[in-house]
Amino acid sequence: MRKQKEDSRIDPRVKRKLSYWYGFLIIFWVLMALAVAQAFIYNSYVGIDHMPLFYVLSMVGFWAIVTLVIISIIFYQKKYYFDKPMKAMSQAAKTVAEGDFSVCIEPYHKPEKYDYIDVMFEDFNKMVEELGSIQTLKNDIVGNVSHEMKTPLSVIQSYATALQKADLSPVYAQDYIDTIVEASKKLDSLITNVLQLNKLENQEIILDIEKLDFSRQLAEAILKHELLIEEKNLKLDIDLEENVFIASNSGMLDIVWNNILSNAIKFTDPNGKITITQTSDAKKVYVQISDTGCGMSQRTLSNLFDKFYQGDPSRASEGNGLGMALVLRVVNLLKGSITVESTLGRGTKMKVELPRG
Ligand SMILES: Nc1ncnc2c1ncn2[C@@H]1O[C@H](COP(=O)(O)OP(=O)(O)O)[C@@H](O)[C@H]1O
Ligand SMILES: [Mg+2]
CATH class of the missing domain: 1.10.287.130 (Signal transduction histidine kinase, dimerisation/phosphotransfer (DHp) domain)
Structure with missing residues (x-):
C-alpha cells in the first residue's frame, strides 16, 4: 500500500478557518470581564481606595499575555490534533474517489497510545483495502x-x-x-x-415462497435432461419419494437441479451412470446426485463455487464456470446447504439439503 504524502496546500473548498486574532479577542474580553468582576468583588469586601492607572494597564497587559498563551495552546492543539489528521483524511478520501485504492494513512501514534483519530485511520485503511x-x-x-x-x-x-x-x-x-x-x-x-x-x-431478493410438490418438481427437472442422458447412453438410477411438499421457490430450485444435473451429464463419459436419490424427514429434504464421471481434483473442489472457475480447460468451451457459483448462492438463499465429495477419475457426489418450510 502506498502511504499518503502530505500536501501542504489548503483545499480551495475550505472557506471557514478559525482566526487566531478573533479567538484572541474573545478570550481576552472574557478574561478582562472576569478580572473586572474580581475587582468588584474585592472592592465590596475589602474596598479599593485608589487604583493607579499604571496598575490597571499592567493588569490589561498581564491578561493579554495570558490570552496569548491560552490561544497559542489551543491553536497548536487544533493544528496538530485536528487539522493535520483531518487534512490527511480528506486527501486520502479524495485519492480514493479518483479511483486509486492503494492509499494508506499512517496513524500518528503507536498502537498502545492510539486515540480515536488513529483508530479512524486504521478503519479507513481497512475500508479502502476492502473497496480495492x-x-x-x-x-x-x-x-x-x-x-x-x-x-x-x-x-x-x-x-x-x-x-x-x-x-x-x-x-x-x-x-x-x-x-x-x-x-x-x-x-x-x-x-x-x-x-x-x-x-x-x-439485490435483496424477495422470494415468492409457495407450497410445492418437491419430488414432482425434481422429477420434472430430471425429465428435461432425458434427451442428453440418452444421447450419451448414460444409465439413470432414480429413487424419489412421493408427495413430499415443501415451502420453496420452484424457479430457484430449477437453477439448482439444472446446473448440478447438466454438470453430471457433461462430466460423465458415455455409458456412465447417474444416480439421484431423494429422502426427507420432518424438517428437511435431502437430494443426492452422484455420477461416475471424471471427478474433480482437490484444486477444482476448492474453487468449485468461484465465478468463472472451470476445472478442465479442455471442456471450458462447454460452459462458462458460473453454474456452481449460482447453485451455491441459490441454496444459501433458500436457507439450505450443499456438500460435494469427488474423487478424480471415479466420480462426484453432490448432496443438497433444504428446509421443508
Ligand atoms: N459433476 C462434476 N464432475 C466433475 N467436475 C465437475 C462436476 N461439476 C462441476 N465440475 C467442475 O467444476 C467446474 C465448475 O462448474 P460450473 O460452475 O458448473 O462451470 P461449467 O459447467 O460452466 O464449467 C467445472 O468446470 C468442472 O471442472
Ligand atoms: Mg456447469
Missing part, C-alpha cells in the same frame, strides 16, 4: 464476461459471413446454421447466468 478488492473483483468479472462473450460472438459472425456466400452447398449451410444456433445458445446461457448472479448478489 471489490473493485478488482468487478474488473475481473467484466473482463471474464467480455472474454466469454467474444468467443461465441466471433463464431456467429464468421459463420454468418460464410453463409452469405452465394455458391454455398446446402449441406455446409445446414452445418453453419447449427453452429450459429449452438453459439447463440451459449451466449444466451452466459447472459442469463450473469444476470441471475448479479440479481442474487446485488
Whole structure:
C-alpha cells in the first residue's frame, strides 16, 4: 500500500478557518470581564481606595499575555490534533474517489497510545483495502464476461459471413446454421447466468415462497435432461419419494437441479451412470446426485463455487464456470446447504439439503 504524502496546500473548498486574532479577542474580553468582576468583588469586601492607572494597564497587559498563551495552546492543539489528521483524511478520501485504492494513512501514534483519530485511520485503511478488492473483483468479472462473450460472438459472425456466400452447398449451410444456433445458445446461457448472479448478489431478493410438490418438481427437472442422458447412453438410477411438499421457490430450485444435473451429464463419459436419490424427514429434504464421471481434483473442489472457475480447460468451451457459483448462492438463499465429495477419475457426489418450510 502506498502511504499518503502530505500536501501542504489548503483545499480551495475550505472557506471557514478559525482566526487566531478573533479567538484572541474573545478570550481576552472574557478574561478582562472576569478580572473586572474580581475587582468588584474585592472592592465590596475589602474596598479599593485608589487604583493607579499604571496598575490597571499592567493588569490589561498581564491578561493579554495570558490570552496569548491560552490561544497559542489551543491553536497548536487544533493544528496538530485536528487539522493535520483531518487534512490527511480528506486527501486520502479524495485519492480514493479518483479511483486509486492503494492509499494508506499512517496513524500518528503507536498502537498502545492510539486515540480515536488513529483508530479512524486504521478503519479507513481497512475500508479502502476492502473497496480495492471489490473493485478488482468487478474488473475481473467484466473482463471474464467480455472474454466469454467474444468467443461465441466471433463464431456467429464468421459463420454468418460464410453463409452469405452465394455458391454455398446446402449441406455446409445446414452445418453453419447449427453452429450459429449452438453459439447463440451459449451466449444466451452466459447472459442469463450473469444476470441471475448479479440479481442474487446485488439485490435483496424477495422470494415468492409457495407450497410445492418437491419430488414432482425434481422429477420434472430430471425429465428435461432425458434427451442428453440418452444421447450419451448414460444409465439413470432414480429413487424419489412421493408427495413430499415443501415451502420453496420452484424457479430457484430449477437453477439448482439444472446446473448440478447438466454438470453430471457433461462430466460423465458415455455409458456412465447417474444416480439421484431423494429422502426427507420432518424438517428437511435431502437430494443426492452422484455420477461416475471424471471427478474433480482437490484444486477444482476448492474453487468449485468461484465465478468463472472451470476445472478442465479442455471442456471450458462447454460452459462458462458460473453454474456452481449460482447453485451455491441459490441454496444459501433458500436457507439450505450443499456438500460435494469427488474423487478424480471415479466420480462426484453432490448432496443438497433444504428446509421443508
Ligand atoms: N459433476 C462434476 N464432475 C466433475 N467436475 C465437475 C462436476 N461439476 C462441476 N465440475 C467442475 O467444476 C467446474 C465448475 O462448474 P460450473 O460452475 O458448473 O462451470 P461449467 O459447467 O460452466 O464449467 C467445472 O468446470 C468442472 O471442472
Ligand atoms: Mg456447469
